[in-house]
Amino acid sequence: MELINIEGTPKTPTVTMNPTTGVVEIKGRSIPENSIEFYKPVVDWLDEYSSNPAPKTVVNVQLEYFNTSSSKCILDVFKKLEQIKQVSADVVINWYYEEDDEDMLEAGEDYESIIKVPFKMIEIVD
Amino acid sequence: MSLFLNECYTQMNQGEVIVAYKGCINADIISNTLNLIESKLDESVPNTPIRKKLYNVLVESLQNLFHHVDIPPDLDIECDSNFGVFILSKVDNSFRIATGNFIKNSKAPILKEKIDKINSLSKEELKDFYKFVLNNQTFSEKGGGGLGLIDIARKTGNKLDYTFYDYSPEYSFFNMNVLINE
Numbered sequence: 001m002e003l004i005n006i007e008g009t010p011k012t013p014t015v016t017m018n019p020t021t022g023v024v025e026i027k028g029r030s031i032p033e034n035s036i037e038f039y040k041p042v043v044d045w046l047d048e049y050s051s052n053p054a055p056k057t058v059v060n061v062q063l064e065y066f067n068t069s070s071s072k073c074i075l076d077v078f079k080k081l082e083q084i085k086q087v088s089a090d091v092v093i094n095w096y097y098e099e100d101d102e103d104m105l106e107a108g109e110d111y112e113s114i115i116k117v118p119f120k121m122i123e124i125v126d
Numbered sequence: 127m128s129l130f131l132n133e134c135y136t137q138m139n140q141g142e143v144i145v146a147y148k149g150c151i152n153a154d155i156i157s158n159t160l161n162l163i164e165s166k167l168d169e170s171v172p173n174t175p176i177r178k179k180l181y182n183v184l185v186e187s188l189q190n191l192f193h194h195v196d197i198p199p200d201l202d203i204e205c206d207s208n209f210g211v212f213i214l215s216k217v218d219n220s221f222r223i224a225t226g227n228f229i230k231n232s233k234a235p236i237l238k239e240k241i242d243k244i245n246s247l248s249k250e251e252l253k254d255f256y257k258f259v260l261n262n263q264t265f266s267e268k269g270g271g272g273l274g275l276i277d278i279a280r281k282t283g284n285k286l287d288y289t290f291y292d293y294s295p296e297y298s299f300f301n302m303n304v305l306i307n308e
Contacts, residue, residue, distance in 0.1 A: 010157065010161070011157065031160075031185050031189075033153050033156070033189060033192055033193075064178075065178065065181060065182055065185065067182075067185050067186060067189060068186060068273035068274050068276075068277045069189065071260060071273060071277075072260065072273070075260055075261065098174070098178075100174065100175045101174075101175055101178060102175065103175075103178070103179060103182065103281055104178075106253075110253070110256065110257050110260070113257065114257060114260070114261050
């Protein structure tokens with residue numbers, strides 16, 4: 001499987017996905033008008049990865065902003081992780097939020113209540 | 127026609143205006159507007175959580191204009207995309223985001239019903255409603271997730287104030303105002 005490395009833009013996040021280490025990172029801003037188009041390769045990659053995942057999958061999500069159109073796609077990404085967890089038990093989502101950003105913490109908690117994958121809420125302190 | 131729009135625009139224009147825009151709405155205009163506002167907010171809003179909340183609501187408001195717009199055929203404005211009005215202003219201790227767009231009268235009752243429902247919900251109920259729509263509703267063909275208005279109400283903690291101005295037998299001008307408390 002290929003390593004994925006999508007460079008971030010003012011409207012889309014940096015995405016790196018490594019099939020060997022099992023580390024996935026989504027970082028930056030996710031506010032595109034058409035988020036389905038942006039997230040399709042990410043979801044497709046996870047789909048392929050799910051057939052032969054690394055022993056441990058660690059997903060780091062560190063978003064400054066995301067729009068509601070992205071929130072659906074992020075849920076799709078997390079649903080794929082739920083499937084991967086059924087194959088290889090060790091999957092964790094690290095949800096980063098900036099100090100005092102209660103909206104971002106709450107967004108993480110919303111996902112945590114929907115998705116059956118362990119979440120770790122990590123506060124970034126300046 | 128422009129007289130009609132000017133009247134709507136005047137009614138929307140309140141407080142100390144930071145950015146006001148009336149015209150075509152496309153992805154580039156949204157990006158440019160967001161960049162402009164972001165640089166202004168960096169200087170004028172020192173509180174990071176409020177600035178982020180404001181920016182988030184701005185993104186949703188502008189993208190709502192992008193995704194949900196009907197243009198009356200007799201509108202004497204040439205747009206290859208959508209047409210909308212957007213005003214960010216400071217009113218007392220709040221930021222006010224006013225948006226306006228045309229809507230087919232046939233769609234107005236559904237929108238009104240949705241906003242009234244959102245306005246009737248408590249903070250906890252809004253959270254549950256958001257999660258329900260997030261998990262159960264599929265994307266509309268334009269890519270909207272049906273979550274924008276719920277998210278705006280949730281993030282601002284304020285009611286969505288709205289007016290439908292009669293334009294023609296088939297179209298209305300829909301104006302929505304939201305406040306973000308500083």
